[in-house]
Amino acid sequence: MTASLLWKRIWRHRLFYLFLLPGIVWFFIFSYVPLFGIQVAFRDFRFTGGFTGSPWAGLKYFRQFFDYYLAGDLIRNTLIISAMKLIVGFTMPIVLAILLNEVRSLKFKKTVQTLSYLPYFVSWVVVVTLMQRLLTPYGGPVNDFLVASGAVKDPIQFLNNTTWFYQIIVGSDVWKNIGWNSIIYMAAIAGIDQQLYEAAKIDGAGRFRQIWHVTLPGIRGISVILFILATGSLMSAGFEQLLLLNGPATAAIGSVLDVHVINSGISEGRLSYAAAVGLFQSVIALILILTVNRIARKVSDVSLF
Amino acid sequence: MASRKLPLFELLNYTLLTLFALTMIYPFIYILVYSLNDGKDSMLGALYFFPRKFTMDNYAQVFENHRIWQAYKITIMRTLLGTFLHVSLCTMMAYALSKKSLPGRTFFAYYIFLPTIFSAGFIPFFITLQKLHLINTFWVYVIPLLFSFFHIVIIRTFLQGIPEELEESARIDGYGDFQIFLKIILPLSGPVLATISLFIGVTHWNDWFSGAYYVSDKNLIPVQTLLQQMLTEAEALSSSLQRASQEGGQTVNVNLAGSTPESLRMALLVITVFPILCVYPFLQRYFVKGTMLGSVKG
Numbered sequence: 164m165t166a167s168l169l170w171k172r173i174w175r176h177r178l179f180y181l182f183l184l185p186g187i188v189w190f191f192i193f194s195y196v197p198l199f200g201i202q203v204a205f206r207d208f209r210f211t212g213g214f215t216g217s218p219w220a221g222l223k224y225f226r227q228f229f230d231y232y233l234a235g236d237l238i239r240n241t242l243i244i245s246a247m248k249l250i251v252g253f254t255m256p257i258v259l260a261i262l263l264n265e266v267r268s269l270k271f272k273k274t275v276q277t278l279s280y281l282p283y284f285v286s287w288v289v290v291v292t293l294m295q296r297l298l299t300p301y302g303g304p305v306n307d308f309l310v311a312s313g314a315v316k317d318p319i320q321f322l323n324n325t326t327w328f329y330q331i332i333v334g335s336d337v338w339k340n341i342g343w344n345s346i347i348y349m350a351a352i353a354g355i356d357q358q359l360y361e362a363a364k365i366d367g368a369g370r371f372r373q374i375w376h377v378t379l380p381g382i383r384g385i386s387v388i389l390f391i392l393a394t395g396s397l398m399s400a401g402f403e404q405l406l407l408l409n410g411p412a413t414a415a416i417g418s419v420l421d422v423h424v425i426n427s428g429i430s431e432g433r434l435s436y437a438a439a440v441g442l443f444q445s446v447i448a449l450i451l452i453l454t455v456n457r458i459a460r461k462v463s464d465v466s467l468f
Numbered sequence: 469m470a471s472r473k474l475p476l477f478e479l480l481n482y483t484l485l486t487l488f489a490l491t492m493i494y495p496f497i498y499i500l501v502y503s504l505n506d507g508k509d510s511m512l513g514a515l516y517f518f519p520r521k522f523t524m525d526n527y528a529q530v531f532e533n534h535r536i537w538q539a540y541k542i543t544i545m546r547t548l549l550g551t552f553l554h555v556s557l558c559t560m561m562a563y564a565l566s567k568k569s570l571p572g573r574t575f576f577a578y579y580i581f582l583p584t585i586f587s588a589g590f591i592p593f594f595i596t597l598q599k600l601h602l603i604n605t606f607w608v609y610v611i612p613l614l615f616s617f618f619h620i621v622i623i624r625t626f627l628q629g630i631p632e633e634l635e636e637s638a639r640i641d642g643y644g645d646f647q648i649f650l651k652i653i654l655p656l657s658g659p660v661l662a663t664i665s666l667f668i669g670v671t672h673w674n675d676w677f678s679g680a681y682y683v684s685d686k687n688l689i690p691v692q693t694l695l696q697q698m699l700t701e702a703e704a705l706s707s708s709l710q711r712a713s714q715e716g717g718q719t720v721n722v723n724l725a726g727s728t729p730e731s732l733r734m735a736l737l738v739i740t741v742f743p744i745l746c747v748y749p750f751l752q753r754y755f756v757k758g759t760m761l762g763s764v765k766g
């Protein structure tokens with residue numbers, strides 16, 4: 164194609180370039196400029212100097228983080244919480260999708276599905292408020308039920324307590340996201356060839372064996388992909404939830420990297436230090452996702468890239 | 469047929485799913501009941517499915533509060549404006565990217581995809597907001613949420629499903645590019661536009677973080693942030709009040725009618741959740757499809 168022809172084509176598409184323009188500018192400012200701004204992790208950031216004007220500091224802020232006596236705790240807490248969320252939060256939507264798939268009554272299925280999406284559409288502030296109200300030992304319905312049914316003698320202090328902290332973090336995360344995350348598995352199950360079920364039935368497979376030998380293999384591919392994607396967030400435990408739920412009583416096991424970045428960066432104004440912690444987090448996340456992707460490709464032939 | 473096994477499985481499954489559904493909906497029912505019950509009476513506990521002392525006082529008090537009105541106004545404004553701009557701009561971009569003949573199409577697609585793998589993290593983003601002087605303005609709610617890669621992909625996938633012959637025949641009728649977009653493409657895109665509107669609308673409605681960390685002006689705070697502030701401020705107060713009424717009984721006069729910080733909080737929570745509760749079931753059909761598209765192709 165000659166240059167003039169290309170120009171003609173470009174000119175013919177001028178409206179579409181106009182359509183692209185706001186997005187190109189926006190992605191430049193809000194994605195590429197911050198990417199360029201990663202260098203503040205290696206500089207003594209001063210607001211007047213900006214990204215490039217502040218003096219270099221080398222690895223000072225990374226060292227500061229690793230010398231911080233709670234750094235080990237922060238990393239450990241982050242990994243524990245996100246690993247628990249990954250395991251439970253990854254399997255429960257699959258279980259829900261399989262159970263829903265076995266339902267014959269369309270009306271019942273649709274009702275359960277609609278209700279399952281509900282918590283996804285409310286904010287973490289709302290979820291935390293709900294939990295505080297439901298779980299309070301002072302007249303909260305959960306404790307009332309537990310006492311009335313004889314499961315416990317005295318009401319349980321669920322919140323602000325290290326004993327129940329992880330259960331509550333993982334439980335509320337599953338509660339909020341299970342319905343939404345099951346959508347993709349529902350779709351995958353719907354795509355399974357019905358003849359496979361017929362064949363399994365003829366071979367004498369009951370419901371459980373059909374699930375085991377047909378449904379589960381049928382959603383294997385999509386599950387692997389979603390699992391790889393989820394490992395990318397192993398270094399972030401979900402900052403909104405932990406920002407709201409973690410308090411002084413649970414700090415020892417509930418302080419995580421994301422919240423540390425926000426607190427030290429915005430509340431304390433240590434921007435370069437926070438940027439260094441954040442960068443450490445992103446680099447580990449990237450390594451994790453690449454590693455899991457490689458393992459998945461070797462083990463199961465399914466991979467993200 | 470294995471007639472014995474089937475009903476057992478069915479029974480178990482229906483029971484489990486019914487319990488599951490109840491777990492999903494009951495917290496909201498409980499809050500509704502609490503918000504419709506006399507606040508002091510609620511502190512006595514044993515309130516589960518129906519209000520014991522029905523009252524609209526909590527709502528009346530919430531709506532009397534000037535701060536709450538202001539916060540609600542901010543939330544509604546940012547949701548309407550933010551959703552409108554996001555959907556318009558993303559649709560324009562997606563339409564351009566759906567044009568197979570567009571020179572440089574692949575480059576632009578990669579240009580918006582790359583930031584989804586390598587993101588800079590929170591602090592450089594925050595500094596950028598500061599440098600743009602968006603901090604402590606209303607626009608900090610709208611501008612950083614104008615575009616989303618995943619939404620653009622979902623819209624583009626939908627637009628690519630529209631037969632090209634439609635555009636060609638419109639062109640023969642003398643339509644220009646812009647007229648085709650406005651009169652042919654947009655009217656056909658109803659389902660996907662509704663889905664994206666729901667996604668971004670909910671994001672705007674639920675965002676408390678921006679209000680808490682990017683804004684200090686009290687008049688600019690959205691409802692979710694207000695709820696979050698009440699959560700941290702009033703928690704200590706209300707639980708100590710409640711403890712006193714439960715254990716001591718004498719120090720707080722529980723026979724006195726009226727709202728408590730807790731019952732007000734529940735009323736605020738209900739009005740925060742209510743609009744979404746009304747909308748999402750009707751859009752379910754669309755967003756189920758939309759999510760599948762987004763996850764598979766994204």
